Amino acid sequence: xxxxxxxxxxxATESKPTTCTGVYFxxxxxxxIRPFDIVRIEHICGNGNDKSYSYAIVRELSYIxxxxxxxxxxxxxxxxxxxxxxxxxxxxxxxxEADVLGNSQNIEMPIRDGARVEWAGPEEIRSALGVEKLQKxxxxxxxxxxNKEEIxxxxxxxxxxxxxAAHMNISGISGLASKTSYAMFLLSALQQRMKxxxxxxxxxxxxxxxxxxxxQNTQMTARQKxxxxxxxxEPTPLTNVTYLYPYAKRPDRHFTSTHAPxxxxxxxxxxxxxxxxxxxxxxxxxxxxxxETDVGRDKMSLLFSDIDDPQSTxxxxxxxxxxxxxxxxxxxxxxVHAKTEKGxxxxxxxxxxxxxxxxxxxxxxxxxxxxSARYVGEDRRxxxxxxxxxxxxxxxxxxxxxxxxxxxLQCLVFGDVIRTVxxxxxxxxxxxxxxxxxxxxxxxxxxxxxxxxxxxxxxxxLTRWLxxxxxxxxSLGIVLFGAEQFRSGIHKRVLxxxxxxxxxxxxxxxxxxxxxxxxxxxxxNKATVTRLNQGQxxxxxxxxxxxLIKVRFPFPAYRQLxx
Amino acid sequence: xxxxxxxxxENNIECLPNxxxxxxxxxxxxxxxxxxxxxxxxxxxxxxxxxKKWVPEIPVSMFRYFLDGSQRSYRVIDASFKSxxxxxxxxxxxxxxxxxxxxxxxxxxxxxxRIENILAMPDILEEDNAKDLERKINNExxxxxxxxxxxxxxxxxxxxxxxDLGRAMIIHEMQILELKTIREMISNYVxxxxxxxxxxxxxxxxxxxxxxxxxxxxxxxxxxxVIGLAKTFKPNMTLGQGRGRQDLxxxxxxxxxxxxxxxxxxxxxxxxxxxxxxxxxRPRDKVYSPLQGIVKIEVxxxxxxxxxxxITEARADTVSSYVLQERNVTPYNADTRWASHIYPIxxxxxxxxxxxxSHERFKSLIF
Numbered sequence: 001x002x003x004x005x006x007x008x009x010x011x012a013t014e015s016k017p018t019t020c021t022g023v024y025f026x027x028x029x030x031x032x033i034r035p036f037d038i039v040r041i042e043h044i045c046g047n048g049n050d051k052s053y054s055y056a057i058v059r060e061l062s063y064i065x066x067x068x069x070x071x072x073x074x075x076x077x078x079x080x081x082x083x084x085x086x087x088x089x090x091x092x093x094x095x096x097e098a099d100v101l102g103n104s105q106n107i108e109m110p111i112r113d114g115a116r117v118e119w120a121g122p123e124e125i126r127s128a129l130g131v132e133k134l135q136k137x138x139x140x141x142x143x144x145x146x147n148k149e150e151i152x153x154x155x156x157x158x159x160x161x162x163x164x165a166a167h168m169n170i171s172g173i174s175g176l177a178s179k180t181s182y183a184m185f186l187l188s189a190l191q192q193r194m195k196x197x198x199x200x201x202x203x204x205x206x207x208x209x210x211x212x213x214x215x216q217n218t219q220m221t222a223r224q225k226x227x228x229x230x231x232x233x234e235p236t237p238l239t240n241v242t243y244l245y246p247y248a249k250r251p252d253r254h255f256t257s258t259h260a261p262x263x264x265x266x267x268x269x270x271x272x273x274x275x276x277x278x279x280x281x282x283x284x285x286x287x288x289x290x291x292e293t294d295v296g297r298d299k300m301s302l303l304f305s306d307i308d309d310p311q312s313t314x315x316x317x318x319x320x321x322x323x324x325x326x327x328x329x330x331x332x333x334x335x336v337h338a339k340t341e342k343g344x345x346x347x348x349x350x351x352x353x354x355x356x357x358x359x360x361x362x363x364x365x366x367x368x369x370x371x372s373a374r375y376v377g378e379d380r381r382x383x384x385x386x387x388x389x390x391x392x393x394x395x396x397x398x399x400x401x402x403x404x405x406x407x408x409l410q411c412l413v414f415g416d417v418i419r420t421v422x423x424x425x426x427x428x429x430x431x432x433x434x435x436x437x438x439x440x441x442x443x444x445x446x447x448x449x450x451x452x453x454x455x456x457x458x459x460x461x462l463t464r465w466l467x468x469x470x471x472x473x474x475s476l477g478i479v480l481f482g483a484e485q486f487r488s489g490i491h492k493r494v495l496x497x498x499x500x501x502x503x504x505x506x507x508x509x510x511x512x513x514x515x516x517x518x519x520x521x522x523x524x525n526k527a528t529v530t531r532l533n534q535g536q537x538x539x540x541x542x543x544x545x546x547x548l549i550k551v552r553f554p555f556p557a558y559r560q561l562x563x
Numbered sequence: 564x565x566x567x568x569x570x571x572x573e574n575n576i577e578c579l580p581n582x583x584x585x586x587x588x589x590x591x592x593x594x595x596x597x598x599x600x601x602x603x604x605x606x607x608x609x610x611x612x613x614x615k616k617w618v619p620e621i622p623v624s625m626f627r628y629f630l631d632g633s634q635r636s637y638r639v640i641d642a643s644f645k646s647x648x649x650x651x652x653x654x655x656x657x658x659x660x661x662x663x664x665x666x667x668x669x670x671x672x673x674x675x676x677r678i679e680n681i682l683a684m685p686d687i688l689e690e691d692n693a694k695d696l697e698r699k700i701n702n703e704x705x706x707x708x709x710x711x712x713x714x715x716x717x718x719x720x721x722x723x724x725x726x727d728l729g730r731a732m733i734i735h736e737m738q739i740l741e742l743k744t745i746r747e748m749i750s751n752y753v754x755x756x757x758x759x760x761x762x763x764x765x766x767x768x769x770x771x772x773x774x775x776x777x778x779x780x781x782x783x784x785x786x787x788x789v790i791g792l793a794k795t796f797k798p799n800m801t802l803g804q805g806r807g808r809q810d811l812x813x814x815x816x817x818x819x820x821x822x823x824x825x826x827x828x829x830x831x832x833x834x835x836x837x838x839x840x841x842x843x844x845r846p847r848d849k850v851y852s853p854l855q856g857i858v859k860i861e862v863x864x865x866x867x868x869x870x871x872x873x874i875t876e877a878r879a880d881t882v883s884s885y886v887l888q889e890r891n892v893t894p895y896n897a898d899t900r901w902a903s904h905i906y907p908i909x910x911x912x913x914x915x916x917x918x919x920x921s922h923e924r925f926k927s928l929i930f
Contacts, residue, residue: 029668066894066897066910066913067892067897068894068895068896068897069896071895071896072892072893072894072895072896072897073892075849075895076891076895077891078890078891079846079849084891085622085891086891086892087888087889087891088667088669088889088891088892088906089666089668090892090906091669091910
């Protein structure tokens with residue numbers, strides 16, 4: 001292997017020796033380097049004559065001088081004269097601390113003192129990071145090294161969307177548009193690289209953010225386009241997208257309450273890509289296909305999942321609901337209301353007070369346009385969620401807009417989609433063939449709403465479902481891509497099941513508090529995660545040879561709608 | 564690799580390893596002290612009124628090179644020579660030169676830095692035998708560990724332990740190495756009027772050593788660009804004569820920050836006439852002793868200065884101002900002599916010390 005430019009030499013001292021996993025080196029004064037750069041270091045060889053190369057990722061940089069203390073520097077300025085100009089430059093050097101990633105001959109001996117440190121080449125870096133010989137690489141960004149190299153980084157599909165491992169979590173403060181942009185970039189990469197294997201469902205939770213993802217971003221600059229090419233991807237929007245909007249009685253807006261601009265909506269309707277979802281009584285309380293009776297009851301419990309039910313009285317009411325005969329929402333509400341009257345016939349396990357509370361809740365919570373009956377005409381473009389999922393195929397994307405809904409209805413829709421896909425993959429529906437769906441990737445922003453960290457002794461229904469998805473979804477082919485502001489707000493088991501973690505910029509309180517998620521970060525990584533710029537992320541993935549890689553990712557190629 | 568003691572034994576030298584392998588020697592001794600010169604004469608032209616003056620500060624320095632010589636010597640073996648047991652001393656001697664760039668960045672001049680292993684044997688061993696022994700030793704040693712045998716006169720001072728004489732010989736070798744380095748720098752035009760050399764310690768080499776350098780007339784001129792800087796001096800040395808007599812300690816403690824004494828010469832009529840003076844580098848109120856923070860500056864006199872009866876005031880002022888510029892940064896807290904130390908010399912010492920073999924490795928060459 002030819003020698004590259006030498007940038008420093010390894011230093012091993014009595015107090016700071018090199019180890020199998022760590023190495024220190026001093027740097028030539030003119031070299032500029034930064035954390036996450038990867039270097040190549042000469043090492044011994046098995047046959048004793050030749051040499052091997054170890055690769056290490058810079059973790060921390062420090063500048064040391066021979067000054068015995070701050071006071072010595074004060075004294076060196078004529079005892080505190082700030083105008084004093086020293087004739088001599090104090091002896092000092094930059095010391096880099098790096099984690100060993102591997103060796104070209106799998107030698108795990110500590111690197112020797114004085115070994116040459118060089119820049120590593122692009123292929124060497126990919127190999128050292130463990131992304132060189134992947135079976136199905138999915139581009140996940142590119143790294144920029146201090147010596148001006150730009151190197152693509154890939155995830156291994158088997159570890160991103162299963163079956164070896166699955167699920168991804170993205171965290172980061174809002175306002176930088178990084179979380180959603182990154183998720184969309186990755187979904188785009190999945191669509192470009194796994195068109196025949198993966199179908200995607202994503203939720204639009206804020207304004208019209210994700211409601212034009214199949215339209216080209218016409219304001220992209222040449223530089224932004226070139227960033228896609230650095231990731232070996234086309235700077236194109238997503239394709240084969242169907243939009244599912246909440247139904248509303250608004251003929252002027254194509255019967256939806258979505259925040260999508262009129263022109264966008266018109267175009268989607270024209271292309272027959274936009275539909276309005278609704279809940280009729282039958283599917284809500286059970287009965288249409290498969291064993292939907294149970295599912296219906298669960299949907300009802302989703303509607304109340306944010307309400308404390310320590311005595312399980314609500315659960316009992318929902319159970320009783322199955323026996324009520326009602327074909328319209330009004331009828332259902334009336335029937336429930338009837339239970340609130342004294343002197344009801346039949347079983348008396350549920351008190352009238354409990355029915356009153358339940359009735360109040362069902363009345364207020366179903367008082368929304370999405371709780372409707374199917375109309376005869378086609379112009380309202382009504383579609384049940386299960387019908388949309390039935391039509392989902394690999395390479396397709398289903399965008400479910402829940403932004404206009406209140407929180408409890410967002411939980412309902414999200415939970416319903418998750419459960420329907422889960423049951424479909426379990427082959428519980430006669431009309432949906434699991435193999436038709438492919439592996440289903442579900443992207444949900446604001447995951448903290450759906451799977452918050454456990455506070456009581458019992459997780460709520462939606463959280464339990466999400467746990468089931470993250471714990472069993474890998475083998476079933478359901479993959480959750482979640483995003484949230486703070487990891488500390490997410491259920492530990494949901495996070496623990498993610499094979500890929502993406503860290504966006506977060507605030508120092510989150511990082512430096514006792515949050516277990518950042519406990520193993522080095523000090524410099526902690527500092528880095530609080531200073532990430534727009535378009536930068538720290539990645540953690542099962543196949544990487546290092547804990548974290550700092551990448552850049554391209555600007556979204558789809559039309560950016562402002563709320 | 565054979566050990567030195569084995570090689571000596573193979574050559575029929577009966578050896579007793581020195582149990583103590585004394586390591587308690589001063590690692591960086593200051594060489595040559597004033598007491599060697601009984602006579603001191605004021606040597607500044609024109610005569611300095613009041614015996615001291617404030618040094619004007621100019622923010623430049625012509626000091627470019629910094630030289631430090633050092634040695635580590637041990638009494639290693641007591642050997643039997645012709646029915647006498649005499650000590651063999653071994654040591655490492657070295658000289659390091661650092662160069663300072665315009666930015667203040669200091670780098671070592673590896674071409675001017677050298678380290679030698681010396682074996683000091685009593686001169687009861689004839690010169691031919693010594694040369695033969697040296698060859699045999701070096702045949703067994705790796706090239707970078709070779710020894711040079713020097714012979715010391717074990718009978719020169721009857722009241723002295725022969726081991727001290729052996730060690731003195733090693734110190735002498737170090738001084739010769741310093742001088743050779745200075746000569747090389749002069750001959751190769753490294754030292755010039757605007758690229759002066761500061762040498763750690765005194766310039767009080769014995770005259771013969773300077774003469775032995777065989778400097779040409781032109782090269783001798785360049786000696787004026789070599790400055791000696793000593794950190795220690797004896798405060799009880801007496802200066803002047805008659806009513807003007809006073810001890811050096813008394814004179815120097817009266818110095819304020821950035822003041823210097825007048826120039827003194829111990830040998831104004833010698834071939835290599837030189838003069839010295841003292842300068843306070845640190846504010847008096849910031850050091851714990853009135854004698855702390857004072858350096859002794861030595862220069863060779865030029866031919867004109869010798870003729871004109873003294874170092875010119877302007878030259879003493881200029882050199883003093885250069886030295887004053889060297890006061891920052893300091894090795895405060897890292898070296899007890901920090902107040903009288905200048906940083907480049909401290910670095911040269913550190914560089915040389917880290918280039919020496921460790922005690923253990925050096926010992927392993929012997930036993």
